[in-house]
Structures are given as C-alpha cells and as structure tokens.
Amino acid sequence: MSRAILWFRQDLRLEDNLAWNQAMTHDEVMLVYILDTVNSKDRFMGEASQLWLHHSLTALNIDCDNQLNVFQGDAQQILAKLVDHHAIDAVYWNRCYEPWRTERDAEIKQQLAKKVIVESFNGALLWEPWEVKKADGGPYKVFTPFYRKGCLNRPVRHPVSAKSLKPCFKSDLALKIVDLNLMPKFPWGDQVIASWQPGERGAKAAWDVFLSQGLAHYRQGRDLPWLKAVSRLSPHIHFGEISVNQLWYAIQSMAQDDNTDHFLSELGWREFSYSQLYYQPQMDQKNIQVKFDEFPWQNDQILLKAWQAGQTGIPIVDAGMRELWQTGYMHNRVRMIVGSFLVKNLQVDWRLGERWFWDTLFDADMASNCASWQWVAGCGADAAPYFRIFNPVLQGVKFDANGHYTRKFVPELKKLPDRYLFSPWLAPEGILTQAGIALGKDYPRPIVDLQSSREQALEAYAKIK
Ligand SMILES: Cc1cc2nc3c(=O)[nH]c(=O)nc-3n(C[C@H](O)[C@H](O)[C@H](O)COP(=O)(O)OP(=O)(O)OC[C@H]3O[C@@H](n4cnc5c(N)ncnc54)[C@H](O)[C@@H]3O)c2cc1C
Numbered sequence: 001m002s003r004a005i006l007w008f009r010q011d012l013r014l015e016d017n018l019a020w021n022q023a024m025t026h027d028e029v030m031l032v033y034i035l036d037t038v039n040s041k042d043r044f045m046g047e048a049s050q051l052w053l054h055h056s057l058t059a060l061n062i063d064c065d066n067q068l069n070v071f072q073g074d075a076q077q078i079l080a081k082l083v084d085h086h087a088i089d090a091v092y093w094n095r096c097y098e099p100w101r102t103e104r105d106a107e108i109k110q111q112l113a114k115k116v117i118v119e120s121f122n123g124a125l126l127w128e129p130w131e132v133k134k135a136d137g138g139p140y141k142v143f144t145p146f147y148r149k150g151c152l153n154r155p156v157r158h159p160v161s162a163k164s165l166k167p168c169f170k171s172d173l174a175l176k177i178v179d180l181n182l183m184p185k186f187p188w189g190d191q192v193i194a195s196w197q198p199g200e201r202g203a204k205a206a207w208d209v210f211l212s213q214g215l216a217h218y219r220q221g222r223d224l225p226w227l228k229a230v231s232r233l234s235p236h237i238h239f240g241e242i243s244v245n246q247l248w249y250a251i252q253s254m255a256q257d258d259n260t261d262h263f264l265s266e267l268g269w270r271e272f273s274y275s276q277l278y279y280q281p282q283m284d285q286k287n288i289q290v291k292f293d294e295f296p297w298q299n300d301q302i303l304l305k306a307w308q309a310g311q312t313g314i315p316i317v318d319a320g321m322r323e324l325w326q327t328g329y330m331h332n333r334v335r336m337i338v339g340s341f342l343v344k345n346l347q348v349d350w351r352l353g354e355r356w357f358w359d360t361l362f363d364a365d366m367a368s369n370c371a372s373w374q375w376v377a378g379c380g381a382d383a384a385p386y387f388r389i390f391n392p393v394l395q396g397v398k399f400d401a402n403g404h405y406t407r408k409f410v411p412e413l414k415k416l417p418d419r420y421l422f423s424p425w426l427a428p429e430g431i432l433t434q435a436g437i438a439l440g441k442d443y444p445r446p447i448v449d450l451q452s453s454r455e456q457a458l459e460a461y462a463k464i465k
Helices: 018-023 047-063 075-085 099-112 143-151 188-193 200-221 234-238 244-252 258-279 290-294 301-309 315-327 332-345 350-360 366-377 392-399 404-409 429-434 450-464
Strands: 003-008 028-036 068-073 090-094 117-121
Touching: 003 018, 003 075, 018 090, 018 117, 028 047, 028 075, 047 068, 047 188, 047 200, 047 350, 068 075, 075 099, 099 117, 143 258, 188 315, 200 234, 200 244, 200 258, 244 258, 258 366, 290 450, 301 315, 301 332, 301 350, 315 332, 315 350, 315 392, 315 404, 332 350, 332 366, 332 392, 332 450, 350 366
Parallel strands: 003 028, 003 090, 028 068, 090 117
Antiparallel strands: none
C-alpha cells in the first residue's frame, strides 16, 4: 500500500495536471493546499487574489469529492509534519516560478527527498525559462527573437487527461477553507466577484465563450476595451485552472490565421515575462535598465490616491481604474494607458502602480505584472521607450470611439457628446450644463495639465538619459 501527497499550488485543476496524474499511480492520496503565510513575506497575495483563491479552492474541493486538505503557515514545516504523521511515500507538485517559491521549494525538495520520493513537474509554462536561451547561453532580451527563435523551435508538451481520483485520506490537522480567512472584511468582494466563475469549470466556460465570440475578432478587436474580443482568461491562467498547453493545442487544432497567431503570441508574452523573472528575480524592485535607478520620481501621494480612486479628471484613465476596482480586471489597452499616465504624467514610481495592481487585480501575477509595469515605464526589457508618452485623450478617441467603455465606468459623463467625452475640460459651459455636469463638483477637473506634465516627464528623463 503506497501513499502520496499531491500538493496543489498554482495548478488548481484536474485536467492536464502532471503532478495529479503521478499521485494517482499510488494506492491512496492526500490532496493538499497550503496557504504559505510565512515564506511569501512582501509577496503574499493581494486582496483580490485572496478572494479569487477562496472561490477557486471551494470549486476545486467540490471537483475532488470534498477531499481537499487545506493548511496555513510554513509549507516546509507543514509538509514535513504530514509526511511523518501519515506515513507518506511520495510528494508531487507542479512548479511555480516566483523567487520566494523556487527558493523554498528547493529546500523542501532537499529535505523531503531524504525520506520519500519527491517529484515536480511543469504545469504552468509552455517552455521552461532555463531552456530558452540564446546561442551564447544568455537570456533573450527582446521579445520577437525570444518567441520566434527561442520558443517556436521547441516542442510543446501535449495536454494529458486526468486520471481518476484514488481513495483519499484526510488529515486531522487540516483546516476548513473558510478558516484561511481569504474573504475580504468589507462588502466590495461580493460585487467584484459577481461576473466571474473561479475554478476549472469557470475557466472552461470562459474559454468556450472566447472561442465562439472573441477569437474571430482578436487581432484587431483586442485593442478595443468595449468589445468582447479578449478571453478574460488571465485569472484562470494565473491560478492554473486551465493550462496554457490546453489553450495552445486547442488553437493549433484550428485553421490558422492572424487571430490565432496573435493569441498564441500573447501566450508568448507571458512566457517572456517568466523568462525575465527567472533571470532577474528582483524584477519587482530593481529596474531592468539600471539608468532608471536615478529617475527623480515625484511620488505625490495625493495624485497617487486620485489615480487609484479613478478620480483624475481624465476620463479614459478613470474608466480603467474604476473597471479595476469594480471587476478585479482591466483591459490590456487601458492598463497601458493608466500605467503611462501614472509613471509619466504623474511621475509616480512604477513600483507603486505595480503594488496597486498587485492588490486589486484577480490576475495579479508577479512575472506579468512586474514585466508589464517595467515595459510601460520604459525601464524594462524590450520596453516602450520612455519618451513615447501616451496622450490619454487621443487614446480614448482612437480605442473607445463610441465611448461605450468610458460611459459605462464614468457614468457621470454619460450625456456628454462624443466630441468632449475624453476632454470634458474643453467643453463649453453650455454643453456641460446640458449634460448635467459641473466640473469640480460632479466630475473632477484634470489633476495635471497633460501638455505641461508631458514636458516635465521628458525633462526628468533627459536627466538620466
Ligand atoms: C501595467 C500592466 C500590468 C499587467 N499585469 C498583469 C498581471 O498582473 N497578470 C497578467 O496575467 N497580465 C498582466 N498584464 C498583461 C495583460 O494586460 C493581461 O494578461 C491581459 O489584459 C489579460 O486579459 P485577457 O485574459 O483577456 O487577455 P488575452 O488578450 O485574451 O490574452 C490571453 C492570455 O495571454 C496572456 N497575456 C496577454 N497579454 C499579455 C502580456 N502583455 N503580458 C503577459 N501575458 C499576457 C495572459 O495570460 C492572458 O490571459 C499587465 C499589463 C500591463 C500593461
């Protein structure tokens, strides 16, 4: 009779789960999730992620016939205790790539391997970051060669079907999911999760919707925040409720065109983010381009708070920040606009923007979030140059031409004609009155002048150039 622990981490699914399948070769299994509150330190998940995790674990537990054992504390100590207490023969998990986890997991592996079989698998990435290297052995710094030369020449593992659940045993030391205290203490949580279905079935449903409604418009439509042309799979992917291998092969099985190509390359951007994190584990703190260490960030707390609250007086920025607060998600185009506005027009350090996203995004992901913020700020690998500063008025006109998105999240501007929707401060008094808006009362005046703040940002950049 052999007994295994399957340690769930960011792979909260049964299908295409290599660690699951390996555990199911034993006679009995213990299904374990550990909320590591000790080793995660300042990278403990934000409020939105905790809320998602609560629901995702609940869904996983149902899919596992209520056999999930959850714990809280130091994963290393908890696993050591479980192995001794329950006479375990093997421990399996799928790998994670955040530096605090890789460090911890290496120690756990070393410690447990003295007593039991320990094996980890790739359940989160299409290609292992250490395998995708340039001919000289160094990491790629530019996306296109990384993806086209480094990734596409390598095979992608085919997804595997889930083996049946073996007889399970429970630990008397386990907690209930609710004891993890992942639910927010205030009512924001019920509203923000309402339009989502965390868990493997929710991921599959979101994927099916995208395949039938979004994919055919993806290439062009993915820049239009009012159109349902993107998958909204990012939280499901982050928590491993669906694997990127499943997505890759589902797309490969279709007729290939610009839309399928582009979708696969976005999965490639995710791989690129993980590659950057692997080679630069302090990427959440350190600028990839070191010249930015001297950047004279202003970090005005009042401006930062107005940005967080969606009260900057710049409509497309406020729409994005309110979408984030109300839904735990923000469309990619708008993430770029609000990010550029924060680091350039407001001259707030990108790390403060990253932290706010970390706390409020359901898909908050250390690799993608830090790489994307460094990209926006101009200090990352293959980043948008700092001097290319988005004009949020023109961005609104171009990508939300009919104003659907902005009017949805900034309803106080609903009645303003399209011509002034993205720059209400330019509207004549009569038009504002007709639309029922008193600037400074119903909707803020801009917290900065776009033109002069742009010039100041360029002056600041000139100092480090
Ligand atoms: C400032 C900023 C912060 C970001 N923070 C995160 C984050 O914390 N977590 C996160 O998953 N993405 C992040 N992104 C990347 C991107 O915005 C989201 O992945 C995307 O908007 C998710 O929506 P979707 O699932 O509908 O994407 P789709 O367009 O449907 O793309 C499918 C999947 O590809 C991946 N992907 C797409 N674009 C990117 C990208 N640029 N970089 C990395 N992966 C990508 C995601 O896993 C996504 O779910 C950030 C982007 C910016 C500009």
